[in-house]
Amino acid sequence: MNCPDFEMIVDDLARGRMMEATQRASGLAHADACAHCASRLADERWLTRGLRSVATDTENNEAPARVEAALLAAFRERDGRAALLNPAARPATPAGRQSFWRVAGGAAAAAAAALAALVFVAFVASRTRPEQPAAQAVAERGSQALKLSAWPSVREEGRAIEPEPGVGLRSGRGLTPQPVAFERTPRGIRRGAMGGSNAAGNAIGGAQPLDAATNSTASDISTDFIPLTYGGGLDGLDSGRVVRVELPRSALVRFGLPVNAERAGEPVKADVLLGEDGLAQAIRFVR
């Protein structure tokens, strides 16, 4: 073996790679006889040792657990959507079938609830004040399944919110009116709070705090109102109506909000801000 031939195999020699026994023996024999190639082999072996130290040093490094959680949430989301859209994609294995029906059932229930909620929202929004008892009656019939709440209209420009005793609806809690108070912060409407029937006179501009003792959800934490794409933002909104709905947790993803994978199957509450035309203008998520 000569020096150029040795240069061809010096990497494999130093790294202990599989190679022909005769080639290996002749390479080592050449290194014994040639000082330059011996030095070259020593360099390569030193480098191999250093690289293996780096590999050993990082062998326990792994992605944080949050990556797995986020991926699993995304997988469930994708799986649920794909299964509903394409029945042929249903898994053939028993475990897969169980998973499929679990996800598909949950997604179907969530979709039905969301659809019913939207129908109800449109219905309530289309009613004028004298017609509210009828809306209430309809809601009473449907609210057991929907867990939907509606509150009176919201007035801006310093006008007070007028509580509408007939409109406040909440499944399983009777029909206590639920006035809503807003506080317009520099970043938009930030906090919402609802009080009992005696909590009136709150307006968006210069909102007055509600009585905490009578405020059943004073501790609600909410996002900012997120304008919906077809709306013109909140600035041009003179008056509106806020309706609380429950949505599948996957709705958070659509607005770029993080999803807790452990609670992916639970619905999330949201306040939908409706304009006078009944169209949803903005949404905020409530915890």
Place this chain on the structure above:
Amino acid sequence: MTARWLIVNQSTMTVNKTSNDGQLLRLLMAGDEDAFTSLYRRRQGGVYRFALQMSGSAAMAEDVTQEVFMVLMREANHYDPSKGSVQAYLYGIARNHVLRRLERDRPLVQIADDSEEAQAICPERFVAQGDPLKELLRSELIESVRQAVLALPSHYREVVVLCDLHELSYAEAASALSCAIGTVRSRLHRARSMLIERLRATRQEEEKSEEPAEDSALLKTTRCFA
């Protein structure tokens, strides 16, 4: 070919510890969450370390790992077993994302060398085990090699990371990098030569510190008490 590969045996498989990557991938494509979890847990470490060793950034490695498995979720049917292993396929996706991120972040200058993130790469490196001097030298060597690898041009760096740090065969590396085996070999040879040149000073220091160990210890003691 890929579609036929998907259909074969799909109906008879379940996830278990002996399932190979190909079987897990087929189950994953059929919507089996357990298969996805198993495949992720088996392969995420390698993908994460590849991205970490290519970029030197734990944050980027985390992002890339997530992206790789998101792509796998969406485009698992793009995998062709005739072109290489699932592992090589994942490395290939990771490589594309790392290069894209490095290209995008190139104008940014990293100044957080002693940050938590940098220390997170090797949290134990300041913990001496056994001979403190040896451990210190070892830590210095590791850091020097790591920096030298990071300083290589990306097409040399990726072969060093795959072949030397992850011990992939030339064929697997070629599959991950979508190039010929000969290209991998020649790049690896060139990359190793460059590393040896860059690390020559480190090696000389290491040899200097090893050779006159007794004399230097005596000298240090003498100076200390002088």
